[in-house]
Amino acid sequence: xxxxxxxxxxxxxxxxxxxxxxxxxxxxxxxxxxxxxxxxxxxxxxxxxxxxxxxxxxxxxxxxxxxxxxxxxxxxxxxxxxxxxxxxxxxxxxxxxxxxxxxxxxxxxxxxxxx
Amino acid sequence: xxxxxxxxxxxxxxxxxxxxxxxxxxxxxxxxxxxxxxxxxxxxxxxxxxxxxxxxxxxxxxxxxxxxxxxxxxxxxxxxxxxxxxxxxxxxxxxxxxxxxxxxxxxxxxxxxx
Numbered sequence: 001x002x003x004x005x006x007x008x009x010x011x012x013x014x015x016x017x018x019x020x021x022x023x024x025x026x027x028x029x030x031x032x033x034x035x036x037x038x039x040x041x042x043x044x045x046x047x048x049x050x051x052x053x054x055x056x057x058x059x060x061x062x063x064x065x066x067x068x069x070x071x072x073x074x075x076x077x078x079x080x081x082x083x084x085x086x087x088x089x090x091x092x093x094x095x096x097x098x099x100x101x102x103x104x105x106x107x108x109x110x111x112x113x114x115x
Numbered sequence: 116x117x118x119x120x121x122x123x124x125x126x127x128x129x130x131x132x133x134x135x136x137x138x139x140x141x142x143x144x145x146x147x148x149x150x151x152x153x154x155x156x157x158x159x160x161x162x163x164x165x166x167x168x169x170x171x172x173x174x175x176x177x178x179x180x181x182x183x184x185x186x187x188x189x190x191x192x193x194x195x196x197x198x199x200x201x202x203x204x205x206x207x208x209x210x211x212x213x214x215x216x217x218x219x220x221x222x223x224x225x226x227x228x229x
């Protein structure tokens with residue numbers, strides 16, 4: 001019944017070793033988001049896709065990239081993870097209606113550790 | 116710029132007590148939407164309630180109720196007769212009309228003890 005699925009639940013990588021986190025959705029939503037949430041902090045938007053249009057937040061480091069090959073899947077690539085990138089990464093979706101009252105549907109997140 | 120502030124970092128109550136979570140926001144937009152999300156230990160953010168800026172009518176939904184005061188830019192949330200399963204982090208959030216960026220407050224951790 002899960003509608004936004006993130007794999008894996010826990011990911012361990014080494015300092016500087018590229019890592020990819022995945023997200024899939026069964027809702028057929030137009031918009032997919034990636035949020036970074038560090039311990040005891042609010043989720044912070046990294047970027048989002050509206051269909052195929054990529055929208056990067058101004059303060060998202062270049063180290064973070066994203067791909068959306070189709071409606072259902074979205075990937076977060078961290079090219080050279082640093083210790084400061086250890087966090088929970090949350091994927092979310094919304095239908096993307098223009099009036100903005102959309103509620104977001106979140107996945108359970110991927111907890112990334114950097115050794 | 117938008118900003119959401121949740122002054123309470125942690126609240127601890129005994130089961131069956133009521134819990135009120137405070138949220139204050141800042142925005143220059145005239146049309147916007149306010150949300151409350153719950154994040155249990157499992158990590159997933161769960162949508163609870165939504166209110167648009169033109170509707171200040173306060174409502175009750177089950178054990179949840181909210182108090183939207185546009186004059187003071189506050190959107191407080193109350194859990195009535197709290198239960199242990201209510202233990203979680205609660206986030207207040209704001210999005211402008213026609214926007215795609217949900218701005219979260221810092222969250223309030225609620226601990227309900229049996």
